[in-house]
Amino acid sequence: MASSKNLSRFWEWGRKIICVGRNYAEHAKELKNAVPTEPVLFLKSPSAYVREGAPILMPYYTNNLHHEVELGVVIGKGGKDIAQASAMDHVEGYALCLDMTARDMQDQCKQKGLPWTLAKAFDTSCPVSDLISKDTIKDPHNIRIWLKVNDILRQEGSTSSMIFSIPYLISYISRVITLEEGDLILTGTPKGVAAVQEDDEMVAGIDDIISMKFQIKKQS
Amino acid sequence: MASSKNLSRFWEWGRKIICVGRNYAEHAKELKNAVPTEPVLFLKSPSAYVREGAPILMPYYTNNLHHEVELGVVIGKGGKDIAQASAMDHVEGYALCLDMTARDMQDQCKQKGLPWTLAKAFDTSCPVSDLISKDTIKDPHNIRIWLKVNDILRQEGSTSSMIFSIPYLISYISRVITLEEGDLILTGTPKGVAAVQEDDEMVAGIDDIISMKFQIKKQS
Ligand SMILES: [Mg+2]
Ligand SMILES: [Mg+2]
Numbered sequence: 001m002a003s004s005k006n007l008s009r010f011w012e013w014g015r016k017i018i019c020v021g022r023n024y025a026e027h028a029k030e031l032k033n034a035v036p037t038e039p040v041l042f043l044k045s046p047s048a049y050v051r052e053g054a055p056i057l058m059p060y061y062t063n064n065l066h067h068e069v070e071l072g073v074v075i076g077k078g079g080k081d082i083a084q085a086s087a088m089d090h091v092e093g094y095a096l097c098l099d100m101t102a103r104d105m106q107d108q109c110k111q112k113g114l115p116w117t118l119a120k121a122f123d124t125s126c127p128v129s130d131l132i133s134k135d136t137i138k139d140p141h142n143i144r145i146w147l148k149v150n151d152i153l154r155q156e157g158s159t160s161s162m163i164f165s166i167p168y169l170i171s172y173i174s175r176v177i178t179l180e181e182g183d184l185i186l187t188g189t190p191k192g193v194a195a196v197q198e199d200d201e202m203v204a205g206i207d208d209i210i211s212m213k214f215q216i217k218k219q220s
Numbered sequence: 221m222a223s224s225k226n227l228s229r230f231w232e233w234g235r236k237i238i239c240v241g242r243n244y245a246e247h248a249k250e251l252k253n254a255v256p257t258e259p260v261l262f263l264k265s266p267s268a269y270v271r272e273g274a275p276i277l278m279p280y281y282t283n284n285l286h287h288e289v290e291l292g293v294v295i296g297k298g299g300k301d302i303a304q305a306s307a308m309d310h311v312e313g314y315a316l317c318l319d320m321t322a323r324d325m326q327d328q329c330k331q332k333g334l335p336w337t338l339a340k341a342f343d344t345s346c347p348v349s350d351l352i353s354k355d356t357i358k359d360p361h362n363i364r365i366w367l368k369v370n371d372i373l374r375q376e377g378s379t380s381s382m383i384f385s386i387p388y389l390i391s392y393i394s395r396v397i398t399l400e401e402g403d404l405i406l407t408g409t410p411k412g413v414a415a416v417q418e419d420d421e422m423v424a425g426i427d428d429i430i431s432m433k434f435q436i437k438k439q440s
């Protein structure tokens with residue numbers, strides 16, 4: 001199986017998107033959430049993937065669609081119960097990702113104790129860049145991720161501010177959910193999340209290594 | 221793509237498990253939840269699949285692992301914005317499924333407004349039978365699903381008691397999340413959910429059409 005798959009197009013066949021919430025203390029605080037003592041995990045389905053050139057579609061049930069720019073970790077070698085010490089051996093590379101969030105729906109879900117699916121897992125909720133090699137990002141805990149909306153900088157943060165490191169996350173997740181080749185882990189967003197409107201244009205980047213552009217449209 | 225995939229082994233390559241909560245009024249009530257006015261959706265990842273012969277592993281963080289026997293709907297033809305009238309054309313067949321649930325963790329998540337991932341999406345949380353053809357189950361809204369633990373009947377209900385029908389669910393879900401070939405929808409559980417212990421043996425079935433057996437073990 002593995003040999004027939006092209007990891008540089010992981011979004012076409014990868015089976016899991018595992019997201020970490022509240023992994024930057026200042027973002028947890030801006031949404032009035034406690035800084036977590038263990039990772040907050042949620043899932044998107046692979047139908048959430050969208051690539052540059054296609055629009056992000058605002059779901060029919062939201063009036064408050066937020067951007068969250070995040071570093072994605074692409075799994076190259078699957079595993080279960082992975083030790084932190086060997087966790088980076090399972091990483092094929094990285095991707096720049098957005099965790100698009102229907103914040104009004106998420107607030108309702110939190111209040112009612114309901115799962116976050118409608119808030120987080122809708123189609124086009126996971127814009128994703130090309131795969132970035134480990135050679136290109138030598139230290140994933142020391143890069144700057146940023147996002148502009150209509151040319152105005154809205155989010156900017158260093159991955160050095162993550163509460164839980166990438167090896168910690170891989171180890172923690174793989175005790176619960178087996179990781180497979182082509183899986184993606186979203187590692188959380190720095191502060192500055194805010195709403196976007198129809199026709200807004202977002203440009204996100206990692207340092208000057210990569211950038212990507214997406215436009216917002218309404219679901220028809 | 222489609223032609224190379226074997227739908228009779230959808231769990232090996234299918235990319236989504238979309239679950240519906242509280243779709244039987246008496247089950248909603250037994251957990252003191254409101255009867256929903258629209259479907260409650262949550263996700264499992266495909267790593268949750270487990271087949272007869274392998275054990276269900278109780279996650280390290282739970283002391284209250286519950287069984288939920290459910291009818292699964294296997295998607296044969298993908299689609300988006302599917303109309304109720306044509307929804308059954310997208311169904312390849314059915315599967316008997318369990319939605320294993322760490323109830324103590326789910327209670328915590330509900331209370332804290334956190335996503336249900338640890339409660340619902342852990343490895344082996346989705347035991348699944350062979351694919352059952354549409355010829356075998358002519359009316360999926362009029363079958364009896366049941367589950368025994370150590371030979372004692374614990375759950376038994378007719379799919380005629382579902383709040384939201386299969387066409388309604390397919391239509392509703394596909395407005396939010398595109399359905400693909402090999403996806404599985406779990407349609408909710410009737411009343412009688414309860415805890416299982418290490419070494420318990422569960423046998424679940426659909427009428428006398430199919431049955432499957434699983435044993436509970438602890439995660440090592
Ligand atoms: Mg969830
Ligand atoms: Mg996020």
Ligand SMILES: [Mg+2]
Binds near residue numbers: 240290
């Ligand atoms: Mg269930």
